[in-house]
Amino acid sequence: MVNYQTTVQKPTAIRFGSAKLEVGDDVGSLTNLGVATGIIFTEEFEVVVFSPDNGPEINGPVKNHTATVKFDMWEVDLENLHMIRGGIDLITVVAGDPVSVENEPHTLTGTGLVRLNYKNGDGSEVGSIVVTDASSNAAVRNTDYVIAVDASGFTCIGRVAASTVITSGEGALVDYSYTPNTSVTFSSGGLNTISPRVVRLTNTNAAGEEFRITVYAAKNQGGIELALPADDGDEPLKPNIELRGIVDPTRTAGDQLFEIYDEQNA
Numbered sequence: 033m034v035n036y037q038t039t040v041q042k043p044t045a046i047r048f049g050s051a052k053l054e055v056g057d058d059v060g061s062l063t064n065l066g067v068a069t070g071i072i073f074t075e076e077f078e079v080v081v082f083s084p085d086n087g088p089e090i091n092g093p094v095k096n097h098t099a100t101v102k103f104d105m106w107e108v109d110l111e112n113l114h115m116i117r118g119g120i121d122l123i124t125v126v127a128g129d130p131v132s133v134e135n136e137p138h139t140l141t142g143t144g145l146v147r148l149n150y151k152n153g154d155g156s157e158v159g160s161i162v163v164t165d166a167s168s169n170a171a172v173r174n175t176d177y178v179i180a181v182d183a184s185g186f187t188c189i190g191r192v193a194a195s196t197v198i199t200s201g202e203g204a205l206v207d208y209s210y211t212p213n214t215s216v217t218f219s220s221g222g223l224n225t226i227s228p229r230v231v232r233l234t235n236t237n238a239a240g241e242e243f244r245i246t247v248y249a250a251k252n253q254g255g256i257e258l259a260l261p262a263d264d265g266d267e268p269l270k271p272n273i274e275l276r277g278i279v280d281p282t283r284t285a286g287d288q289l290f291e292i293y294d295e296q297n298a
Contacts, residue, residue, distance in 0.1 A: 044297040047243060051233035053103060055116050055275070059230055059246065061183050063115065066107035069270070073233060073245050074100045075290070099247045099277040099290040101231045104270040110218040116273060117252045118226035121218055127153055128214040132160075135205045140177070140191035142200055147186040153213030155185025162207040163189065163198075171197045171204065226251045231275050241295040248290065250277035 040046070051071055054062035076099075080092035105113075114123040131150070138146050152158055161179060163171040171177050176195035180188050189206060191198050198204055228249035235243040253274040261267050279288040 042297060047235065047296070049235050049237070051235045051245075053101075054232040054234070055112075055229050056183060057227075057229065059232070062230065062232055063112060063183050065105065065112055065116075066109075068103040068106055070272075071103040071233065072101070073247075074102070076100070097279055097289060099250070100253075100274060101233065101247060101250065101277075102272070102274045105273050106268055106270055108269055108271060110216045113256070113271075114218060116229065116275070117220075118229060120223045120226055120252075121220040122223075124217040124219070125153055125213050126215045126217075128212045130159075130209045130211045132207075132209050134207050136208070137203050137205055138189060139201065139203050140189065140198055143190055143193050145180060145182070145188040145190040147182065147188050148206060148208065148210075150210045150212070151184075151186045152211050154211075155181065157181050158187045158208045158210045160207065160209040161187075164205050165198050166203045166205070168205075169197050171195070177204070228277075228280075229275065231277070235296075237296055239296075242293065243296050244291075244293040246291045246293070247275070247277035248283065248288070249280040250275035 053065045053068050053071060055065060056062035075097075077094045077097040079094055082090040082092050084090065111123055111125075114121050133148075133150060136149055138148075140146060148158060150158070157179060161173070163173075163177055165171060173179065174192070176192055176197040178190050178192060180190070182188055187208070187210075189204070191200065191204075228251050231247040231250045233245045237243075253276045254272075256271055258269060258271055260269060277289055281288065
């Protein structure tokens with residue numbers, strides 16, 4: 033018989049699963065970087081210790097307080113890489129020809145936003161938007177539906193609560209025109225100032241509750257290493273990224289480095 037010394041005190045405090053990884057200029061413009069591996073959050077600091085000649089050691093203030101997020105980036109999107117690196121590179125995009133989309137179906141429930149399937153290469157709102165309901169009745173923008181562009185540059189459509197054309201849960205058909213990119217060029221060298229970025233890790237459990245870590249002001253810490261895998265290999269190209277946050281003195285003391293937000297064990 034096993035003599036256990038304790039039992040689980042709070043089952044909801046046991047965490048499982050990885051996290052959604054987002055980076056942006058601020059918390060209102062975060063971009064989802066997609067799939068990644070090796071996502072690690074690490075806090076570090078030093079405690080200054082004074083050693084008087086005639087007494088015991090005295091702990092002084094904390095210094096070099098940092099919070100680092102490391103990960104292997106699987107989706108090597110050059111525009112995201114440019115954003116992560118904080119402005120030390122140039123990105124050049126060449127637009128292609130406009131593409132027309134007809135009768136793209138979407139189900140609009142409540143007033144939630146739904147992404148259209150395609151986006152403009154420059155992340156702007158798609159053009160020539162026409163929306164009808166499942167019976168081909170024309171819907172009017174800002175009366176029956178609204179349009180917004182999310183942080184990843186996708187145009188989104190949402191139902192207006194008072195709409196009499198589009199009812200909640202009904203299918204809507206969307207016509208529009210989008211202009212994809214034909215190429216993206218990333219170049220570097222000669223720019224020396226790295227701007228900080230907000231980094232957020234969000235773990236969501238089966239109940240939809242979040243465990244979230246936000247680092248307020250993190251800067252890229254290293255150059256790009258692209259270890260190209262073998263043609264018959266199983267692993268993709270995965271550059272390693274390290275973003276190190278330092279205290280932001282413009283924020284309230286005690287809330288200058290990072291925040292951990294928890295709904296799972298509230």
